[in-house]
Amino acid sequence: MSEIEPRGEEPRNDIDPADPSDPMPNPGLPEHQWRPTDVDPAQERRAERQVAGMFGLAALLALAFCVCYFAVPLDTTTTFLGFTAQNFALGLTLGGSLLLIGLGAIQWAKKLMADHEVIEMRHPARSSDEDRETTLGMFNEGVNESGFGRRPLIRNSLFGALGILGLPAIVLLRDLGPLPGDKQFNTVWTKGMRIANDVSGKPIRPSEIEEGQLTNAEPEILFEVDEDGEPVIHGTEALQVKAKAAVILMRMPPQDITAPEGRENWSIDGILCYSKICTHVGCPISLYEQQTHHVLCPCHQSTFDLADGGKVIFGPAHRALPQLQLGVDDEGYLIAMGDFEDVVGPSFPEIHQEP
Template structure:
């Protein structure tokens, strides 16, 4: 390249280059609300009205949630819709929509309407740019008129606060509040009770103690589940998930039975919850010689010959044992419900009654 060409290129680099002519800023046209105070006041009232309606919609959402029956239906000719769901959608949607409309109306009619040109700058902000941004923010706050129109600011804060209430209220649909009383009456309680027969989980036949052989494992359930299955399928599934059992028979001389559980077994026959205390997987992998029960999910291992204590894996507590005995005909029956909650552990649970190694 010749030297004259290099000089021409350098000169072009030093000259600001635009693909098209800079059109500049168009002539500013005043808004009606800027020149007419009555129009400005009317726009302010409209913003306040929309925010007030938003607050009413939020409150209506809460009232509808508690007052309208979930089984109510709205009919629209041949179309049908759940009344509560429809009304909650309308009130919740309007509450948010009105806040958006009010902010747009406020910005277009009341905030400062000055037109400015913002020159592009590098992405990285210098301390000077940050200080300038802070000043611009303060100028924006001043231009918004929030200081002069405090009612709008207060209404916006109130509407934004109330619109969060419907979201909080709907959290109640996640289930009952897990207080101590609720836990004791639901997840910490099963259908096992004094006198309830232990039955095979497939045939629902009662299990006779004399029919069980040493080393045998039987999956069992409470007899009452068979009737519940036909009366209330949902309650049946919930009860079955908590009440599932494994029954094992071992040589009484090869197992350790603490003094506090001497009458919980029948000649080496013991009953344990089938639900792993780690995350609730069903267990039935039985090793006869070691008396170990292995969970297939995460390999937690329980020693059924030693009160169901954990000998390996992530489970943090022993497998709950069901106290059992026999009735007059020799069939296995429960003496009571489990003395500790079955299933996976959770932090709210009172674990003081869990059996630990060395307990009697």
């Protein structure tokens, strides 16, 4: 049996195709087929305009993404399959922009970049210094052959599309949280707003709360409807209101209440009202011990004494539960006498924390 020639030597010319002991001869490569853009300048310019057009349209779609983010209402639904209009518009514009950049790059590579066969022999895992220098030279040669430097229309349109594509990322930073300012800490509670049961939506009278009972409640405005029977507050806005304005009501003997200074008249016949949102990381709380008047957060076991201004007596929370001042309107329903004086929700570095 004849031996296979080692790699790097001249190919053999004495191979007999009829002899099964000889290795298969190298079939070679077929004749190169030139593309229309290689031989026709008009076709080349047309392909260049196509690629630039895709990049340009990608830039416009990226701008449309930013416009849709602010112009399309968050809770509006489309007539097609009931998708949320804003999500549909954002996905369509951003997805289309990325798709066109990809299609433009493919079109550029297939019709305008250098078109020739490349043979790469196997080599050890680590290339020699000479091979590395050769590879770097080939990379630079590929850059030149791609026409990146001599096709300013494609180059500039690509840079423009990629640059504008960064705008959606900047716009989406707005969803990371509310902008700085005191307004972000306010809730919908106002003076005279009735307190409603969070299940039935009905306003609550003091006589309906028994001693030792804890009641989960919300602002009555969440259950109001307009002339068409639609909720006044709905969708994402309603969820945001619930997340900040949810409260708990409980009744205890008035003699058990140790009201902080300035809050002596915040209760009604032993009924107190506190935020339902834990001041540690914002979990909802409602595990009430009527004998001790303690309420426990189920997430990290922060414990608050509702009889003593909602102060923390155990756990990682640093601030007392915000208390809502109560009153009674002309029809005998419990109402808020204003918004919370303290910040509702988890603690942040800029919020003063009690020692």
